[in-house]
Every structure is written in structure tokens, then in C-alpha cells.
Amino acid sequence: MGGRVSRVFRNFNVENRARREISKEKPTPAPRHRTARQDTLADSPEIKEEVLRKDDRFLTLLKDVYVESRDPPVQVKDGGGEHLPSKQVEKRLTKLGHLEALDVKKVSKGKISLVEALTLLNNHKLQPQTWTAEKIAAEYSLELKDVNSLLEFFIPFSVLEFPKKPKKAITSHEPKKLT
DSSP states (O other): OHHHHHHHHHHTTHHHHHHHHHHSOOOOOOOOOGGGGHHHHHTSHHHHHHHHOOOHHHHHHHHHOOOOOOOOOOOOOOOSSOSOOOOOOOEEEOOOOTTGGGSOSEEETTOOOHHHHHHHHHHHHHOTTTSOHHHHHHHTTOOHHHHHHHHHHOOOOOOOOOOOOOOOOOOOOOOOOOO
16 A cells, blocks of 8 residues: 555656756766866877887887796606505496486495485395395495494385274264253
């Protein structure tokens, strides 16, 4: 509601106010600082002549200057033990299930992909006697302590359906009599 009221006052007599502002005399500009007036000095003929005049003494000094640039020789460092050890990472093919399109194809040894993690957790949950921590460690090239931690702290979701409780049926529609 307030926007409508303010809009009415803002738009009231807009054209007349705009014509009045346009027809006003332009205000005189503020005086410029005196450093801005130095541009007029540059237009004087003496200054132009001084700038364009060549000084022979400076030209001879400039001809005597010779600059030669050379790069310093490249020093080759002796690699006696300064190289970082390059670790060759062994890769293994993943054990893909029915989610093959969603998973990566190669994984470093000692690591598993997301689909493999979900698969091994589900297998352990369904058949814990068959899929023990030792078998999982051997199957997926993992360390036993990592597998034990994985099985302890990560549990896949399980869906539980609770049976519906039967509702008591109303046998008669007769109201109870108070005695």
C-alpha cells in the first residue's frame, strides 16, 4: 500500500517539473585549481620550441652508451641424493558388479572404489561367516586393520518393514447403555 502512495507523489506533475529543470540556465562551473592552468603554458611557442630542439651534447652521450645483456650460465645441480623418491603406484582392476557403468575401472592397491565398498559391506552383512575381514583384505588387496575399521564403523542401510497392527473392528453400532 505504501508503494502505491509514494508512486503517486513521485509521478505527480512529472512533465512540468522536467520542463522547468531543462529550461533553467546552466550553472557556472566551479573555478579550476591553478595547476590545471599549466596546460595553457604548454601551448606557448617558446616551450614547444624547447621541447622539439635537439641537444647535441646529450646525443653524443647517448651514442656512447652501449648495453649488452647476457644470461648467467645455467648451473646444473648435482643430483646426489636430492631427488624425491618416485613411488610407482600399482593399479588393480576393480571387481565390478551390476553397477559397472558408475564405477572407475582401475584403483590403486590398498584402496577401493565406492561401488566395491558398498558391495563388500553388503556381502559381509548378508554372509558374515563367508565374507570375513581376512577374506575381504585378501580379495581387495587391503590391510587387515583398515578392513576391520571399515566393517566396524560403516554399516549399509537396511530397510525394515514393521507389520501393520490390525485395527479393532466395530461389531455393532448400538450405543452402550449406562446402568
